[in-house]
Amino acid sequence: MSLNSYITLGRSGLRVSPVCLGAMTFGEDLGPVGASVEDSQAILAHYLDRGGNFIDTANGYTRGHSETIIGDFFRQGKGRRDRAVIATKFFMNLFANDPNGGGAGRKAIVAQCEESLRRLQTDYIDLYYLHNWDRFTPIEETMSALDDLVRSGKVRYIGISDAPAWKVAQAQVMAHFRGWAPLIALQIEYSLMERTVEGELTPMASELGLGVLPWSPLKSGALAGKYTRANGKKMEGLRGQRLGNLTETQYDIIDVVGRIAAECDADPSAVALAWLKDQPGVSSVIIGARTLQQLEANLRAFDLTLTRDQMVSLNDVSKPILNFPAEFLTHSPSYSHAGATVDGVPSQRTFLVPNDEDPRW
Numbered sequence: 615m616s617l618n619s620y621i622t623l624g625r626s627g628l629r630v631s632p633v634c635l636g637a638m639t640f641g642e643d644l645g646p647v648g649a650s651v652e653d654s655q656a657i658l659a660h661y662l663d664r665g666g667n668f669i670d671t672a673n674g675y676t677r678g679h680s681e682t683i684i685g686d687f688f689r690q691g692k693g694r695r696d697r698a699v700i701a702t703k704f705f706m707n708l709f710a711n712d713p714n715g716g717g718a719g720r721k722a723i724v725a726q727c728e729e730s731l732r733r734l735q736t737d738y739i740d741l742y743y744l745h746n747w748d749r750f751t752p753i754e755e756t757m758s759a760l761d762d763l764v765r766s767g768k769v770r771y772i773g774i775s776d777a778p779a780w781k782v783a784q785a786q787v788m789a790h791f792r793g794w795a796p797l798i799a800l801q802i803e804y805s806l807m808e809r810t811v812e813g814e815l816t817p818m819a820s821e822l823g824l825g826v827l828p829w830s831p832l833k834s835g836a837l838a839g840k841y842t843r844a845n846g847k848k849m850e851g852l853r854g855q856r857l858g859n860l861t862e863t864q865y866d867i868i869d870v871v872g873r874i875a876a877e878c879d880a881d882p883s884a885v886a887l888a889w890l891k892d893q894p895g896v897s898s899v900i901i902g903a904r905t906l907q908q909l910e911a912n913l914r915a916f917d918l919t920l921t922r923d924q925m926v927s928l929n930d931v932s933k934p935i936l937n938f939p940a941e942f943l944t945h946s947p948s949y950s951h952a953g954a955t956v957d958g959v960p961s962q963r964t965f966l967v968p969n970d971e972d973p974r975w
Contacts, residue, residue, distance in 0.1 A: 617913070618665030623897055624798035625823025628741070628771055630668040630699050632891070633916055634827060635661045635909075636902035637669060640683045641676035648676055649904045654683045657909050659692055664913065668699045670801075670827075670900050672745055673730050674706025685735035695736055701799075702730050703775060705745035718748035720759040727763055742769040743801060747777035753785045761794035773799030773824070779814035786822045797824055801900070804828035804893070806837060806867050806886055806932045813940030816895045825897030831890050832883055836860060839875070839882035842868055870931045874924050884915035889928050891916060 620629040639647060640654040649657065658669070671680045681702060688695040704726035707716025714721050730739060742763065744756060763769040774782055774797050782800065789796045800819045802811050805828065819826050832838050834849070834857055841847050843865040849857055860868070868882070875882045891899055899916075903909035920928070935941065947956065953963035 616665060617661075618667075620667070621825075621897055623741075623771075624800075624819075624825035625796070626771060626798040628699065628798065630898055631666045632898050633666060633913065634668040634670050634701075634898045634900045635666060636829065636900040637671040637680045637684060638675045639902050639904050640671070641679035643676040643679050647904070651683055651686075653905060654680075655687050655692065656906055657903055658684065658687055660906055660909060662693050662698070667697060668701070668898060670701045672703035672706065672743075673726055673733075674703075674708065674745070678708060678729070678733055681730055681733035685733055689735045699740045700734060700736065701741035701743065701773070702734065702739055703743040703745035703801075704730070705748065718744055718751045718756040720755055723756065723759045723763070727768060731768065738767060739769050741771045741773055741799060743773040743775045743799070744777070745775050747774075747781050753781060754788060757785050757789050757792075757794055761789070764795040771795070771798050773797055773801065775801035775829075776803075779818040782815075782824070783818055783822060786824070797822075799827055799897070800824040801827045801829055803830050804890065804896070805831050805833045806871065806889060806928060807833040807864055809932055809934040810936060812934065813936035816893075820895045826895045827898050827900055828890055828896060829900045831899050831901065832886055833857070836864065837868065837871060837882060837886040839872065842872065867928075867932050870927055874920070874927065877924070878918060878920070880918050881911065881915065883912065884918045885920070885924075885928075887912065887915040888918040888920050889925065892920075892925070 617631045617633055619632065621632055622628060623630050635658065639649050642648040642650055669684060671684060673681065675681070684700065687693060688698070704723055705716055705718060709715035716722060727739070727742065731737070742760065748756065760769065760772045764772065772795055774785065782797065786797050800815065802815055804811050804826070816826055836849065836857060841849060841860060848859060871882045871885050875885045878885065887899065890896065901912045903912060947959050947961040948964050949966070951961040952967045953961055955961065
């Protein structure tokens with residue numbers, strides 16, 4: 615996949631690469647899970663040299679150091695700021711015991727934006743996300759404050775991350791109704807091991823004009839091939855705390871990914887990424903890397919194209935159990951179309967449909 619085969623993000627004119635460089639690991643402030651300043655800037659330079667233009671960070675990543683590393687990189691002339699699309703997020707509180715240091719209230723948003731602009735050493739943020747839904751703040755306050763930032767020129771576009779579909783829909787409809795800047799992007803966890811977003815979030819995004827950007831596409835490394843049923847290796851550190859021990863269902867997914875990787879002479883991570891990039895609604899996949907080698911391996915993964923049978927195998931082994939009514943509504947075409955195929959979606963003739971010979975009809 616060419617990184618400079620750009621796509622427009624959501625219902626907007628913003629052109630971004632189909633692979634987004636995640637900067638969550640820029641900086642060693644949280645220990646060995648991060649990359650040094652030198653390695654971080656080398657990763658950033660390599661991504662831009664390959665034609666990529668889309669960088670994702672957040673005010674809370676490595677306690678603000680991630681944004682600083684990116685800002686220093688462009689200020690030193692190692693890349694052209696106006697050619698890059700820099701996305702960052704607000705919500706995380708970097709000031710102990712300050713109730714307005716984080717969240718999505720107007721006071722907090724304006725302060726966090728100014729802090730990010732200072733660290734990034736730029737006059738504007740291309741894409742500014744609400745990092746988590748703030749249930750303590752009315753969504754109209756958040757959207758109004760973001761619209762003000764867009765009108766001031768400090769922010770170009772806005773997005774949202776890690777929020778329930780009903781709240782995102784409320785925010786988007788409100789923005790359109792009041793003439794405010796709309797959301798153009800939805801960042802969510804999405805992978806072969808996290809597909810419940812297909813129940814409400816991804817259909818909502820397609821309907822309301824938000825491009826989907828999956829984070830943790832390898833489920834914190836569980837899909838990278840390092841952890842298998844055979845070796846029984848356990849995830850440790852932050853990954854282990856987040857995921858716990860792998861389940862039998864997750865091992866089933868890992869087994870199928872490994873089998874298909876062998877068929878394709880590819881890494882398991884390449885198979886997982888190839889499946890994800892072709893999912894409906896996905897605009898750009900966020901990948902992170904701690905070394906240049908990891909970055910290049912992840913970029914090569916996007917050149918892999920899976921066969922229809924391989925996609926079916928992956929879909930079947932990872933099929934999620936969706937909340938009501940999403941699961942129930944998968945059967946609705948059979949009730950409305952009674953055996954006919956509409957827009958490529960087949961249906962079954964249900965018991966409610968009488969036989970043509972039935973004299974009662």
